[in-house]
Amino acid sequence: MFRWFESRARRRDRLRAQPFPEAWDAILRRHVPLYPRLSDGDRRELQGLVQIFLDEKHFEGCGGLTLTDAIRLTIAAQACVLLLHRETEIYARLITVLVYPSTYVAQAREPIGGGMVLKGEVARLGEAWKDGVVVLAWDDVLAGASDIHDGHNVVLHEFAHQLDQENGPADGAPILEHRSRYVSWARVLGSEYERLRKDAERGLPSVLDRYGATNPAEFFAVATECYFEKPGELRHSHPELFEELRAYYRFDPTQISGTG
Template sequence: MFGYFETKRQRRNRIRSQPFPNDWDAILHRQVPLYQHLSDQDRQELQGLIQIFVDEKHFEGCGGLTLNDAIRVTIAAQACILLLHRETDLYPRLISILVYPSTYVAQARQPIGGGMVLEGEIARLGEAWKDGVVVLSWDDVLAGASDIHDGHNVVLHEFAHQLDQENGPADGAPVLEQRSQYVSWARVLGNEYEQLRQDASLGRPSVLDRYGATNPAEFFAVATECYFEKPKELQRSHPELFEELRAYYHFDPTEIRELG
């Protein structure tokens, strides 16, 4: 008798078809304000993505943090907001999410010119490693989720890096649907990155966080944070960048119901 082998698509459809747990819904209403302002259709799609994400990805508490559903679901929801309306394999290179209670210390290497590198410890809110690991500070996850207008969200930032790394090292150019899109993407994001570098060096204000001037990969992650948290400001001040991100994400945050 032949055994039954479930394909990835079948397994995901089975998981998605299961009722969304009431306690998970309560967690999202309590800790992810954006969730309750999505349309019913978008909320249902997000729920299915969350169910698959929690089932497939390994979560690990670090620094004494005890994991629970509130942590898993809050992180999964924000990560999966980046996947709404898109054909996606749910971060295929991602294996584990390491979660610390608060800001943690990590080793860092910083080139300082002349072939020299400065090494030392630095406090971090999060990291996205190229070998399938995202590291997050739980305190900062909560802070980023609670204020959806400040343009800072560590989960959106680090998972934008994950999208960027799906086709190799993070370089500010994620996988686009059509090859022709890369020409426009490179032109617009390249120009915007150089503009932010100039603004940062001259101390000029920008809706984009100046950390995005670090390199093209950080620019894409910062632009993603801004797109989802300050969409109207970004659309007014950087319309071409806004349109590139809207074409990529297939989701327009300016259309989200107004928050109270």
């Protein structure tokens, strides 16, 4: 017996064409303040991306958390904001999103030199694993979504890592549209990373979170948070970095009401 399988492209087109449930719209208006501020066109695009994301990605509640539509939608919408205006595979490597009710404990390994590795338990708000898993703490997801101006958003941060890992280990250089773009990307983000690292060592203030000075991968994730949540400040204090991120994301958050 032959079975007919719907192609991925056709299935995605069908999902995009489906009406977005009113209950889902209400949830996003309540939990994701950025959502109602989008233009009608951007909001429709985001709705289509969310419908595909929820169809293709698996969610799992951990630590006793019972998953709800509010949890899935709040995470999916923020993750898909990073995909607006771009040709994308919609996080091709992502398989599962694990959600804890709050800060969770994970095993950590830290090289300390001489071939030695320090092992121990650390508290986490989120992680992006290279084998297709994102882990999030729901209370921090909700807090990050509710304040779109504080520069802290664990979903944007961890899904920026997912984008970074689409071409291999996270190194601060995601897949760019043209090979020629890597020269400018490396120059600007490398320079800005060193600037943040030196500012952090000297205790100097920055619109970018100091955690971005950890390594280039964390710098890209922190810069993404800042780009979407403090775009006006980033454009003013780091114009070249702002332009590199604008060229990559093809979405200018300063054009959203109340964010510039």
